[in-house]
Amino acid sequence: MMNEQPPQKKKQKFYQILYVQVVFAIVVGIVLGHFFPSVGESMKPLGDAFIKLVKMIIAPVIFLTVVTGIAGMSNMKTVGRVAGKAMIYFITFSTLALVIGLYVANFLKPGAGMNIDPATLDNSKVAEYVSKAHDSTITGFLMNIIPDTVVSPLVNGNILQVLFVAIIFGIALASVGDRGRPVLNFLQELSAPVFKMVAILMKFAPIGAFGAMAFTIGKYGIGSVGNLMYLIVCFYITALLFVLIVLGAVARYNGFSIIKLIRYIKDELWLVLGTSSSEAALPTLMKKMEKVGCEKSVVGLVIPMGYSFNLDGTNIYMTMASIFIAQACGIELTLQQEILLLLVAMISSKGAAGVTGAGFITLAATLSVVPTVPVAGMALILGIDRFMSECRALTNLVGNACATLVVARWEKKLDTEKMHAVLDGHITVDIEDDHH
Numbered sequence: 001m002m003n004e005q006p007p008q009k010k011k012q013k014f015y016q017i018l019y020v021q022v023v024f025a026i027v028v029g030i031v032l033g034h035f036f037p038s039v040g041e042s043m044k045p046l047g048d049a050f051i052k053l054v055k056m057i058i059a060p061v062i063f064l065t066v067v068t069g070i071a072g073m074s075n076m077k078t079v080g081r082v083a084g085k086a087m088i089y090f091i092t093f094s095t096l097a098l099v100i101g102l103y104v105a106n107f108l109k110p111g112a113g114m115n116i117d118p119a120t121l122d123n124s125k126v127a128e129y130v131s132k133a134h135d136s137t138i139t140g141f142l143m144n145i146i147p148d149t150v151v152s153p154l155v156n157g158n159i160l161q162v163l164f165v166a167i168i169f170g171i172a173l174a175s176v177g178d179r180g181r182p183v184l185n186f187l188q189e190l191s192a193p194v195f196k197m198v199a200i201l202m203k204f205a206p207i208g209a210f211g212a213m214a215f216t217i218g219k220y221g222i223g224s225v226g227n228l229m230y231l232i233v234c235f236y237i238t239a240l241l242f243v244l245i246v247l248g249a250v251a252r253y254n255g256f257s258i259i260k261l262i263r264y265i266k267d268e269l270w271l272v273l274g275t276s277s278s279e280a281a282l283p284t285l286m287k288k289m290e291k292v293g294c295e296k297s298v299v300g301l302v303i304p305m306g307y308s309f310n311l312d313g314t315n316i317y318m319t320m321a322s323i324f325i326a327q328a329c330g331i332e333l334t335l336q337q338e339i340l341l342l343l344v345a346m347i348s349s350k351g352a353a354g355v356t357g358a359g360f361i362t363l364a365a366t367l368s369v370v371p372t373v374p375v376a377g378m379a380l381i382l383g384i385d386r387f388m389s390e391c392r393a394l395t396n397l398v399g400n401a402c403a404t405l406v407v408a409r410w411e412k413k414l415d416t417e418k419m420h421a422v423l424d425g426h427i428t429v430d431i432e433d434d435h436h
Helices: 018-035 037-041 044-071 076-108 124-136 138-145 152-156 159-175 177-202 205-220 222-253 258-264 266-275 278-291 296-309 312-328 335-351 358-369 375-382 385-410 416-423
Strands: none
Touching: 018 037, 018 205, 018 266, 037 205, 044 152, 044 159, 044 177, 044 205, 044 266, 044 278, 044 296, 076 159, 076 222, 076 296, 076 312, 076 335, 076 385, 138 159, 152 159, 159 177, 159 296, 177 278, 205 266, 222 258, 222 312, 222 375, 222 385, 258 266, 258 385, 258 416, 266 278, 266 385, 278 296, 278 385, 296 385, 312 335, 312 358, 312 375, 312 385, 335 358, 358 375, 375 385
16 A cells, blocks of 8 residues: 555755745745846746646646546445535634634734724725625625536636536546446546646746745835734734644644644645745645545545635634724724624635635625725735735645545545655655556
């Protein structure tokens, strides 16, 4: 079971390792953006192009993983059970993240003493996010999950819609028995070149990380975060403690170490840090969670669902940002108003699943339903949102990796012996190798 690696693979030189290249690219991007802001800003197309390259491959990766995973299951009840357990996990921990964000913002008071008059804020920059906020209602969510045609999700790349079609097609394929075997075999064979494409595209990751980071520092500047640095520090510390303490306890209870898991997915984390997008790491994360011992069917359901419903970092950000805006504008919220804010955030964070730029849009949706806090206050954090989106994406990624191992263990679809061997570094994992 554990000898899936080919014997004696040639060891990479340190400069050939992906995360080393990405770290170097991030540093060069920061230096360029800081000293030559206009040049740094002009690097934006490099970051955008890489994200687009990855998004190009996400739909087929999810579709193939989910369909082959479900069609390979002998019992369809298992599919419902895995999805149900995953949703219970997601709802529990994303709600906990909202509560923690609310508590920390009230305790540390990052916005206190700013005394901003909401009337003086520029509402025009916020308007585009508010206009998209209706998509994050439950109605918007239902309209968002059902595609126009069976093939349109593969064209528009909406993760929720791809998942929806893939689950139905996977169940249908399993239901027709032996007649579906040639189709299943074809899809399994197709997975190999598709994941090879992922490996090829990942070689461009350092260029993407360089472009995105040079643009961020060039446009917003390190100096622009100065007056809001306390909020950023509060958010980063809260997210870090959530990962180490809350997810750490979950991991320990389920027999693995969160630190070792973070070390295992470090390539993906550096990639997310460089590009500010957790989607950039989705294809390789799915493959890595299979390689660590999770059954393919569990990975195929939990990770795409998690990218839509298990956004721990986004949830911490939503309640912290809401309370920050209220504090900055000198608005004292009652306990009832804070509970209302929490309930609205719970609904809008689920409703915005699959909406691009979900973090800022769900914040607009939440504030527009709670009239006490001015939506215009979002203009205060618009400039630093890019710096906070990196932390949101990193926390979301670790949360989804942790959730996959936990749900796989609950379902007895986790090879614990292999997991420990991989996390302890006894087995080296290379996503380019696929020896099934």
